[in-house]
Amino acid sequence: MDKNIPYKTYLEESEMPKQWYNVRADMKNKPAPLLNPQTLKPMTAEELGVVFCDELVEQELNTTDAYIDIPEEIRDFYKMYRPSPLVRAYCLEKALGTPAKIYYKFEGNNTSGSHKLNSAIAQAYYAKKQGLKGVTTETGAGQWGTALSMACAYFGLDCKVYMVKVSYEQKPFRREVMRTYGASVTPSPSETTNVGRKILAEHPGTSGSLGCAISEAVEVAVGTEGYRYVLGSVLNQVLLHQSVIGLESLAAFEKLGEKPDIIIGCAGGGSNLGGLISPFMGQKLRGEADYRFIAVEPASCPSLTRGKYAYDYCDTGMVCPLAKMYTLGSGFIPSANHAGGLRYHGMSSTLSQLYDDKLMEAVSVEQTKVFEAAQQFARIEGILPAPESSHAIRVAIDEALKCKETGEEKTILFGLTGTGYFDMVAYQKFNDGVMTDYIPTDDDLAKGFAGLPKVD
Amino acid sequence: MDKNIPYKTYLEESEMPKQWYNVRADMKNKPAPLLNPQTLKPMTAEELGVVFCDELVEQELNTTDAYIDIPEEIRDFYKMYRPSPLVRAYCLEKALGTPAKIYYKFEGNNTSGSHKLNSAIAQAYYAKKQGLKGVTTETGAGQWGTALSMACAYFGLDCKVYMVKVSYEQKPFRREVMRTYGASVTPSPSETTNVGRKILAEHPGTSGSLGCAISEAVEVAVGTEGYRYVLGSVLNQVLLHQSVIGLESLAAFEKLGEKPDIIIGCAGGGSNLGGLISPFMGQKLRGEADYRFIAVEPASCPSLTRGKYAYDYCDTGMVCPLAKMYTLGSGFIPSANHAGGLRYHGMSSTLSQLYDDKLMEAVSVEQTKVFEAAQQFARIEGILPAPESSHAIRVAIDEALKCKETGEEKTILFGLTGTGYFDMVAYQKFNDGVMTDYIPTDDDLAKGFAGLPKVD
Structure with missing residues (x-):
């Protein structure tokens, strides 16, 4: 050696x-903006705020600041692992x-x-800071749902996880970890949402998909007072x-x-x-x-x-x-x-x-x-x-x-x-x-x- | 904070x-010696050497040296975790x-x-050093068997694990971890040993016990050229x-x-x-x-x-x-x-x-x-x-x-x-x-x- x-x-x-580092600040060609699916115009902060926490929307749209402070509460949580x-x-x-x-x-x-906890704790923190009651999300393999459950337990937030049905059934232990951290876990598609009921009616035997679970989690977040949706990747x-x-x-x-x-x-x-x-x-x-x-x-x-x-x-x-x-x-x-x-x-x-x-x-x-x-x-x-x-x-x-x-x-x-x-x-x-x-x-x-x- | x-x-x-620390060296009242179950006399190094690796027998009987060197190969492995x-x-x-x-x-x-790896790697090292082909052991909850499988994979030793049947059936994932590390895992009691066959004949529906799995592992170690038995606790x-x-x-x-x-x-x-x-x-x-x-x-x-x-x-x-x-x-x-x-x-x-x-x-x-x-x-x-x-x-x-x-x-x-x-x-x-x-x-x-x- x-x-x-x-x-x-x-x-x-x-x-x-x-501080976190925001690579977009140094990119000459910025990533293309999110578009409103109805108008095909770039999503405004106000539109995004219906789905996501306010401070996370700011971060989502920020293509200029190279460094963004990590709040002390998040840094303290980071120190645990x-x-x-x-x-x-x-x-x-x-x-x-x-x-x-x-x-x-x-x-x-x-x-x-997994690494998912790094973002889960940040998203839970901003949800708590905004005075929300809880968050919704989807999970496929289960790492993200587990991470978010842990983060929500830490801040005393409710956590509703839509878990792709095939994973829910094949990975009961992942589900139990989330439950141990106090999250509610629903197999997706489910009867709890319009989009879930629609998909179940069209495909009665479906084992679900990540895209479907996302739709359900977003629907619940948008339709429930004091809730927002959070996502573990892509954004x-x-x-x-x-x-x-x-x-x-x-x-x-x-x-x-x-x-x-x-x-x-x-x-x-x-x-x-x-x-x-x-x-x-x-x-x-x-x-x-x-x-x-x-x-x-x-x-x-x-x-x-x-x-x-x-x-x-x-x-x-x-x-x-x-x-x-x-x-x-x-x-x-x-x-x-x-x-x-x-x-x-x-x-x-x-x-x-x-x-x-x-x-x-x-x-x-x-x-x-x-x-x-x-x-x-x-x-x-x-x-x-x-x-x-x-x-x-x-x-x-x-x-x-x-x-x-x-x-x-x-x-x-x-x-x-x-x-x-x-x-x-x-x-x-x-x-x-x-x-x-x-x-x-x-x-x-x-x-x-x-x-x-x-x-x- | x-x-x-x-x-x-x-x-x-x-x-x-x-160096490891041997608390027995500082004990005024030493722990009582192991006895030969036939003669009820203290087990000699020679008798123990039939079951255990030679250098481990020395350690087992050593009540006087407060510090025993940790071989460099073991220290290197320790550095991985x-x-x-x-x-x-x-x-x-x-x-x-x-x-x-x-x-x-x-x-x-x-x-x-778990902590079990600390001893597993030591026992595997001494088995390898003695030129053995492999080791046998039992596992209940599965931590020890997993640790030993990892240690044996590292040193290229064969590893035969007798796993209490109820755990074998209820914890298939533990079993798969051991298999991933190349160990063979047998539910105990099994038909592969005299003691296993005897217990199965007397108690056909038994779900096994740690004591029974130990007996099987010892029998195989003693009866197989180039094998010794290793144990994850008590000793x-x-x-x-x-x-x-x-x-x-x-x-x-x-x-x-x-x-x-x-x-x-x-x-x-x-x-x-x-x-x-x-x-x-x-x-x-x-x-x-x-x-x-x-x-x-x-x-x-x-x-x-x-x-x-x-x-x-x-x-x-x-x-x-x-x-x-x-x-x-x-x-x-x-x-x-x-x-x-x-x-x-x-x-x-x-x-x-x-x-x-x-x-x-x-x-x-x-x-x-x-x-x-x-x-x-x-x-x-x-x-x-x-x-x-x-x-x-x-x-x-x-x-x-x-x-x-x-x-x-x-x-x-x-x-x-x-x-x-x-x-x-x-x-x-x-x-x-x-x-x-x-x-x-x-x-x-x-x-x-x-x-x-x-x-x-």
Whole structure:
């Protein structure tokens, strides 16, 4: 091992970020604004305030301030599980026989099991500050719902979670964690909303989708006094909060006197990737440093690598604003595989713009290859990774093996967003050798694209 | 918050212990030796070497060396998940309104989900060093089996786990974690051993017990070339390895300029409690400092508070050495509740002697009260605790509330041994309000005591 580089680098609490970094301030081409689905005009703060908390709306629309203060109450909460460690993967390097240096920023050491808590606590804080009674949200794989339940328990807010029905049934333990934190969890689609009843009438046996759960949660938030809707990914405000990951990483690298060459993250809606790369991307945008950024998405839901850059609906019920993003179409239904939290049809507008500007690369990987990397990583580095995170592990290992071929001593950083303790059904399939891959055909994709709204 | 005390205190890697502490060296009354069940004479190193690895036998019998070097390979592995944080429970203190200072040493930030990995990696290391092919063990709740699977994967050892049948069936996800790490997992009792076949013939519908699984694992180890048996608790060697918990805690307190008044740990076989208190107990034994130590056990399996201090069998098949310990009798079957890893009929010989010498207190707590504390802790401190660990939380909260009454500013340290992610069936029962308590009657206990062997 490098004598001066420990296995794990923690910042001191006094070194933790006091401001989030807003990458949009340094982007020459700003991400396209959200549009009102009726008027097709940019959403105003007033319109957004019906759905979202006021201060979060401000953050959503803020494309000019590079730094935004993190309130002390949020920083105190962060101290319960942050700073997260920047880990040097010595054992993995040795096992691969690579000259590359591999680092990962590990966000799984909290009960939500992922980075989602970084934004959940911020959103719950602003809801509480606004004097709200509670918030609504949707959850698919369950990390976001768990994180929000924890944040709401901390601030004494009510939390209503619409959980995609197939997950509700297949992941009863995720549901119980949320209930332990006092949240109410409803399988979606449900009879509790107009949109849910409509979908159930049209598709009686449906197992639900994220887009449908979003529609239900938004309907309840808008229709209930003292409630707002919160979302765990895709939005600019979420990437802002998640910048704490990248800021801590950057500070830790500076402490070590190191610098990554390649930064890799899994990408579903973009919350983790956006948060991890933001401050590094800022340096690149300002011409202070250069990095390769790689977004890794599942081959089963390839919004960046095979999607279109267009305005699209964020939800099935089409009640949300339109967002310009790399998308497969809101009607695209990825097959039931284990990409979990990465099975969303679109991608963060900010990341979409950066990708379109060729400031970031993207690759897609197949499920069985992802789980091979997950198992290898678990056995060597001792952490059982979430399926989502394992997409990044796959590409980090591939890049390290390229270095082995070329002899290059590159420094690789990847985001290890969470743990896989609630994903053992997927691991069991892999262990039993019955896991399969799925790659949508061009015809499958064409069906999704056909549903894209016409926006000039 | 105290300005000089952070939420979490981590040692630097360079400050991590390089030696384990062997509390027996400072004990005036040594723990009683293991006896050969045939001859009733103390087990020799040669006899123990049939079952256990040679160097572990040395550690088991060593009552004189206060410090034993931790091999560098083990220290390197420790660096992947240690040092564990010493956490100041500011949020819990505030919620309770107590003048007490509450600290916990959190051992759950690794994939085994508990402190068990501290000894698993040591035992796997010595097995590898001896040139063995593999090891066998039993697991009940699953933490130990998971930890050993991880350790064996790291050193490339085969790992055969006998898992109590009821757990095997109720905790398929624990099983899958072990399989992911390459272990073979067999429900016990099984047809793979003589003792298993005998028990199945006598009790066809049995759901198994820890004592039975131990017998099977020992039989396979003794009967298979290149294999030895390893155990995750009770033994002196395990307490030795677990002393890393207490050594880190002591070093962290010294760094902070603080000192605990009360040290609390849950107690099943004694591995966590013994490890946590060892170096503090050493100070007490040497007259350098004084502490109150409190062992917390489930009311359903009260070996210290209601057991007898006597020689007893460690396993159902009576193939293991006899140990002198506080015990409920090897035939005592605790009701199926959620004390999980605390459902063992006996207690570490070392802790039993310390308790008998009145150097340590013990209390028993009921299950629903334990889960009330668990839920409260989860919501306030953000960590979902294991049911086992929650026994310690219960008593830590009770002691803090006593301080609130008396106004005393005591400093409380408790061991948070692990997380409850694989215990959601128990949490669900609690959330649904259908959890029950169980306290054995004196008659229940008398049946267990009747099976105690006669040893002069």
